[in-house]
Each structure stands twice: as structure tokens, then as C-alpha cells.
Amino acid sequence: MAEIEDFPLAMAEGDVIEPMMQVPSVLPTLPLRDIVIYPFMIVPLFVSRDKSIKAVEEALKENRMIVLVSQRDVNKEDPVRDDLYDTGTVAIIMRMLKLPDGRIRILIQGLSRTKVDSIDSRGDHVRAGITPISEPLAPENSLEVEALVRNVRGSMERAASLGKNISPEVLAIIANLDDAGRLADLSASNLDLKVEDGQSVLDIFEPVARLRKVNDLLNKEIEVLTVQQEINTQARADIDRSQREFFLRQQLKAIQSELGEGNELFEEIEAFRNKILSSKMPEQAETEALRQLKKLERMHPDTAETATLRNWLDIMTDLPWSVQSQDNLDLFKAERILNEDHYGLERVKERIVEALAVRKLVEKPKGSILCLVGPPGVGKTSLGRSIARALDRKFVRLSLGGLHDEAEIRGHRRTYVGAMPGRIIQAVQQAGTNNPLIMLDEIDKVGADFRGDPSSALLEVLDPEQNSTFRDNYLGVTFDLSNVMFMTTANMLDTIQPALRDRMEVINLTGYTEEEKGEIARRHLIPKQIEENGLDKTDVKFERRAIARIVSEYTLEAGLRQLEREIGKVCRKVARRKAEQEKKFKPVRVTPDNIKDFLRAPRIFNETKLKKDTIGTVTGLAWTAVGGDILFIEALKTRGKGKLMLTGQIGEVMQESAQAAFSYAKARSKELGIDETILDNFDIHIHLPEGAIPKDGPSAGITMATALVSVLAQRPVKKDVAMTGEITLRGNVLPIGGVKEKLLAARRAKLKTVILPTLNRRDLEDLPKEVTEELNFVFVDNVREVFETALGEPKLVAGAVRKASN
DSSP: OOEEEEOOOOOOTTOOOOTTOOOOSEEEEEEESSOOOOTTOEEEEEEOSHHHHHHHHHHHHTTSEEEEEEBSSTTOSSOOGGGBOSEEEEEEEEEEEEOTTSOEEEEEEEEEEEEEEEEEOSSSSOEEEEEEOOOOOOOTTOHHHHHHHHHHHHHHHHHHHTTOOOOHHHHHHHHTOOOHHHHHHHHHHTTTOOHHHHHHHHTOOSHHHHHHHHHHHHHHHHHHHHHHHHHHHHHHHHHHHHHHHHHHHHHHHHHHHHHTOSHHHHHHHHHHHHHHHHTTOOHHHHHHHHHHHHHHHTSOTTSHHHHHHHHHHHHHHHSOSSOOOOOOOOHHHHHHHHHHHOSSOHHHHHHHHHHHHHHHHSSSOOOOEEEEEOOTTSSHHHHHHHHHHHHTOOEEEEEOTTOOOTHHHHOOOTTSTTOOOOHHHHHHHHHTSSSOEEEEETGGGOOOBTTBOHHHHHHHHTOTTTGGGEEOTTTOSEEOOTTOEEEEEESOSTTSOHHHHHTEEEEEOOOOOHHHHHHHIIIIIHHHHHHHTTOOTTTEEEOHHHHHHHHHHHOOOSSSHHHHHHHHHHHHHHHHHHHHHGGGOOOEEEOTTTHHHHHOSOOOOOOOOOSSOBTTEEEEEEEETTEEEEEEEEEEEEESSSOEEEESSBOHHHHHHHHHHHHHHHHTTTTTTOOHHHHHHEEEEEEOSOTTSOBOOSTTHHHHHHHHHHHHHTOOBOTTEEEOOEEOTTOBEEOOSOHHHHHHHHHHTTOOEEEEEGGGGGGGGGSOHHHHHHOEEEEESBHHHHHHHHBOOOSSOHHHHHHHHO
16 A cells, blocks of 8 residues: 655645745755746655655655756756756655555645755765745836736636636636736746746746746747637537538438438449549549539439539549559560461561560550551551550540541530530540550541531640640549550541641551452451351362452452452352252352352453553553552644643643653753654643543653653653653652552553652562562663653654654
């Protein structure tokens, strides 16, 4: 049990210490932590340090007086002189209680301030040499003292009203206490001041100055208490409001339950909340979604805006904010898949494997947007699907053909009836991952009108530097599109906005050769049509020569769509035989001889080379949207005044090329062996057959020049020579485009020699080997070289021409 020792009470709190009370000059000392003791304070203290316990015991043996000094550093276990303040308080021990754990509890009362002159801590307890300080009297009838006393009294009452823990007994004593020094000490002891602030009050011996200091500390404390009360009031108001909303919501739920309605909306809201929190949206999107959900809670279920908000929340929670598929980074597997799905197209496959290699080395590269440009049917869209399969990504195709409304890309604002997100966000939602491959098909056919320009909206989508913060008008928040792999397709680049074209890496897909078409038909088209028409692999067999005949006599295209349709016709006829004959059916072999039985007479009559060398007729090469073709240019002279006439739906550029060739021929007539009298007495008529087809472009320049010189100089054109190239007034030959398609047409027409501009020599690198082996190429820089290669010796002498002119 604890041992309690009582001593006669020295004085009550209101008693006055006699100024002549004897205080020894050396007393046991008790260092204090986190507290400052003032005269006349009655405070219980717990003592646990050995030296402190010894000091208390020593004080009890003598006169029960002890010096209380606050420590500067509370963590010091054995403080020395520098660790203690210079001013302390002499106190008397009124009661002691020994606790079972070895500590003691004492009840002390302060007697007076004292200066600490020295500290002796060498023994088993600390002793201090002190100089007691007698309390000076405050001036009587001082207005300042009276004002300070009233302020302190009022401030203490104000602090108590703001929540400061001050007992009513202390307030009563303060109300009746007129002594400035006693009032200052009593007020400071009840303010829970920091040790530094409390010690600053103890250090002031003059009562008025001390009361002024306490008044300042009280004012600061009241400011803190005022702010604290405002915070508590606001917090309490928020809690009360939340409790009120909860109570009302529970009542509403009970009412709706009685009426048999409302449960569905409540469950739906909870489901939305769970989806929002589990979808791992960005902070901005999640905040907006929760705000709209709270708005939905307060709405009536049958209002139109409720349905709009429901749709918006449906889309927001359905978007794959954090769902991402894992890329296949196995380069060999990706290359194998690309080769399985497509024959040829080596340049595109190489570029895709390169992009995959970069992705393997860099976690999140900012790759370029690939734009596949080529004629219809060459496999641009199916190539995108194959790339997605090689990367193990979801594939979504968006057709932009005929798109006019910008909102189709950016979405409609929610204020409109029937509003919905743009096609990009819909595609991501459809894919279910935030890193699909999105194929923007027919990007060259995007239009623009009063509803906006979709091409301009696509600028942000297709820019890797901007699309990480793509904002759809319907969502109203940003969505990161930087993980999406975009690919586009187009038939031509001319109609694509320049700024949009600049954001894409263009890869040209040219038409297939007849050999490539035959190989693709054998590997892909025939098995596909056999399966689609319900046949077995053994039911029909296509010979290679039969396939080659279908390609050359039944199709005229750069791609494969018509070829697939013709193969489908054969398979359908075989399927009919199988259905009619049933068990008697025998497998069908398609040969060059019986192909007419399936496809009837050939519909394509390819232009072939001229049968003999002819004056005024030249074989040119042309590029078309479905591949290349040969083009005969005919020139004829008739009596007239030296004019040039052009027919055959010729465009402005081609007309200018013809005029440049005619001017060159007239300027160099002597060098070219042209009689000048012909130029004055004959008109020249240039005609391009197939007049229903528009023709334009500069690449027929050297062809028309050759036709002009041939007819003017009466030099025949070699039948097995074809040519293409632009001509200038000086006779220079400039490079042209569409070389592969034009050379395929020359090979198809069984021509032997092709004249090309020297700068087009580099285009032969991408040609199939069989084309370069079967054709002879003559590269020229000047049109005179063309004439030397293409024209034979003149058939008429100049005298015969002069005789005719007379």
C-alpha cells in the first residue's frame, strides 16, 4: 500500500506570506519538466528521478522548503547549472505520497520567487544557492494598474467562455483579487503556457510589468481560442448536416420502401459508386464522376436529366481507364503472324517489326502514326487487323469516309438530346482496353462543312505530344490516348489536310504483280472461298495456269477484290454441282481450257503492244487508281496553218505538256530533221484514245514529243518501246511517279523496252525480280536520247514533202 505523510498546512491560497518569513540561502532543488511553478500555486507533482526523490526527502527532514527550477531541455536526465533557468520558486511541501512503483507524489505550494546563484549536484541530491526576492508593491491609485487588472479579469472570463479549462473557484478568486502581482501569477498558472512563455512571466519581478506581459499572453490565447471555436463550430455544423442528411435519407428510403419504389435507383447509385471507385480513374475524372453521382442522388428518377446522367455515368464507368492488354514482344512470333496473313508487303512488315522492337526496349515510346496509302483492295485494312493480332492487341476499325461533323470525333455536349461520345472514345470503350489498335479507314475521304472540320479535330488525336490529354466534349474530362496505337488508310494523299499528313508516316502500298496475285489466290483467297461456299479442300482444284488466266483475262485492278469474286463464282458453281449430284459428285479441276465454263467469255482485253513500227503512234504508260495501264498517243498532220489540236478528254497539265513538246519540236526542227515548211503548212492533231476517260498529268510529255517528232519527221516509232516522263521547254526529262504500276502494265502488254527518267532509277529497287528481268530499261536526261531510242530512220525524203507542199 502507498504511504501517505501529512504535514500542517502552511497557508491557504488566499493567505499572505509574511515578508520577514525566513528562507535559507541553500535549499534542496527539484528540477521541473514542462511546468513553471509560481508563488502561491498549490500543485501536485510526481517525482521519479533518484536525485529528485532524495531532494524531497532532505527537504522533509529540514524545514520542508525546496527550490523548484524549470529545465531548459526536458530530455536531460541529470541537469547541470546551464540546463536550468536562473529564476525559480521557493515552495513548501504540504503532503507526500509514496507510490508502489517507487515514485513519490508531493503536493507543494509556492512561497516566493528566488534567484538561483549556484547549483551543486555532486551529492545524492541537487542543492542550490539562492537569493529570495521580495515582492515589490504595485503603485496605488494607478489608472494603468486598474485598467490592466480589469482587462486580465475580463480576458480570463472570455477565455473560460471560449472553452478554456478554468475552474469557477479560480475565476471567483480572480474576480476578488486586486493585487497586480498575485493576479498575474494566478492567471499565468491557469493558461497552460509553454515553458518559455511561463518562465518569461516568472522572470519579471515588477508586478505591473508582469501583469502587462500576462495581458499580452491572454490576448494571444483568446485569438487562438476564437479560431479554434470557429473550426469546432464549422466541424460540428458539417457533422450535424451529415447526420441530418443521413437521417432524412433513411426516412426517404423507408417511405420509398412503403410505396414500393426507389429501391432500384438507390441500388443503381451504389453500383455506380462502387464502379467509380474500382475503375482507378484519374483523380480529376473520379472527382467529377462522384460529383455527378451526388447530383443524381438528389434528382427525381423520372426526370429527363436523370436519364442523361445515367447514360453519362454508364459510359464513364465502362471506359477502360486502367485496363491494358499485354503486348506481344516476341519479334519472331509477330513476324511469323504477319507472313501468315499477308504475302509480300515486305516494307510494311519491316516497319511494324521495327516499331515492336522499339516498344520492347522502351516502356512507353512515342511512335509515329502509320498511314497506309494505296489503291483499293491491296489489303490495307486487313493488314491493320493482322498487326493487332501480331501485337496481341484489340482491333477496332473506324470508317471516316464521308464524315463531315467534327462532333463525330470530339463528341457532343451533354446538353443536346441524344448526345454521345465521339467515335474515338466509343472505339476505346468497344475495345475494353486503353491500348487497342484503332484503324482510321479512308482518312482521305473526310469532308468539312458548317458543322466543323473533322480533319482538324483529328490533329489532336493523332499527335503523340497532345493525345495524352484528349478531351471529349461528352465526357467533359481528359482521357489518355497515348497508349492507343493509331493507323490510317487512304487511297490518295492529295485530299488529306497538310497538317494532318505531317503527323503521319506514309507507307505506299502499290498494286500486286500477276505472280503475286496468283500466289495470294493460292494461299488465301481460294481456301477462304472454298470454306465460305461449304466445300471441302478436295472438291475443287485450281491449276496455276487457270489462276493466271483469271488474273489476266477476268480482272483489271491493282488489288484483289475482283479476283476473289471471280474465284467465288467458280466455287459457287462447284457447290451447285455437289448439291445436285450428291453421291455422284466428282472433284472438279479448274484448268485454262474449262475456265470459260465457269466464268464465260473473258471480259478484260488488255492493251497489247503495236504489231509493227508506226509513224505517229507511241506507247505511253499511265497510272490509274486501279493500277497501271498502257496508253497509245496518236499524232496526225493535216493541211493547215501550223496549229496544234488536242482531243481525248485531256486535262490542263497534259495540254501544257503537249504545247511544250510542240514548241521544242519547232525550235529544234533542223536538229530533228523536220522540214520547216511542214510547220507552216500543216496542223498537228494529237489524240488519246478512250475519249470517255479523263486524262491528265505531266508524265506523258516525252510520249507526246515523240509522237510529234515522229509525224513531223516521218520517222516510225518502234513497236516494243514504251515511255513515261515529263518534258521541259529545253528538252530535259524530269522524274515522274507511279513507276511500279506503269512497269507492271508494260510487262503485261509484253513490251520489251521502257524509257524512264534517270532520276527514277531508284524506284526499281522496290520492283519484283521478275519485272526487272523481263524488261530492258533506258534511262534518259534529255528528250533527244528518247528519240534516238524510240524512233527509226525516216521513211519519206524531204523532196517528196516539198513537192506535196507545192
